[in-house]
Amino acid sequence: MTDTLTTEVADTTETVRLANGLSCELPASSPLAKLLRSQRTWVGPDAKQRLRILNAAKSVAIVGASPNPTRSSYFVGTYLQQSSDFRLYFVNPNAAEILGQPAYASLKDLPEVPDIVVVFRRGSDIPQVVDEVVAAGAKTIWVQLGIWNQDAAYYGEQQGLTVVMDRCIKVEHARFHGGLHLLGFDTGQITSRKTIR
Numbered sequence: 001m002t003d004t005l006t007t008e009v010a011d012t013t014e015t016v017r018l019a020n021g022l023s024c025e026l027p028a029s030s031p032l033a034k035l036l037r038s039q040r041t042w043v044g045p046d047a048k049q050r051l052r053i054l055n056a057a058k059s060v061a062i063v064g065a066s067p068n069p070t071r072s073s074y075f076v077g078t079y080l081q082q083s084s085d086f087r088l089y090f091v092n093p094n095a096a097e098i099l100g101q102p103a104y105a106s107l108k109d110l111p112e113v114p115d116i117v118v119v120f121r122r123g124s125d126i127p128q129v130v131d132e133v134v135a136a137g138a139k140t141i142w143v144q145l146g147i148w149n150q151d152a153a154y155y156g157e158q159q160g161l162t163v164v165m166d167r168c169i170k171v172e173h174a175r176f177h178g179g180l181h182l183l184g185f186d187t188g189q190i191t192s193r194k195t196i197r
Contacts, residue, residue: 042153044164051176053140053162057115058087060169061107061138063129064120065090067098072144073120074099076170084173089114107136116140118169119147126152134159142169 014028026033045053060080066073077099080088088101089110095103104110107117117133119126119141126149133141133156141161143149145168156163 042150059114060086060116061089061114062118063091065092065098067095079170113137118142123149130156
């Protein structure tokens, strides 16, 4: 009788991971469990860790890169080409060339294992991309600003990846290397004067 009761209780509880890294068991149907599921509890690398990731990297692959100049992946690719020393690779099975460089159909087609894989794909695609990153042997997946899949972040970490999510690599690189203006553009000016409004 006790075994049956334990099994029933186990089937109706779930482990909820909190933002501070702790976890607890809650009844799956409880309002608190539902609230915690709806909130972001995954916490990625902090600013110092992101700086270390960028400083250690020599090569970056952009999955979901676009040859369309109006797409954010094109803008980020342009910035990285012009403002970083990264060896840059563009991954898009539907393009032959992006920003004057060959486009590759997949990560496995690249001439080297990239240090960072930047992802411009829908949040629902991220688990599949995690599998591709692991299969390619890369160690860091960087999911772009505005893209969030918390389960995929935990999954990526379980696969041994360093996961950065919902952060723009262009903005992060620029802010760490002195090229970020309030609007995200490099003004080319260094000044200590306040801007007149």
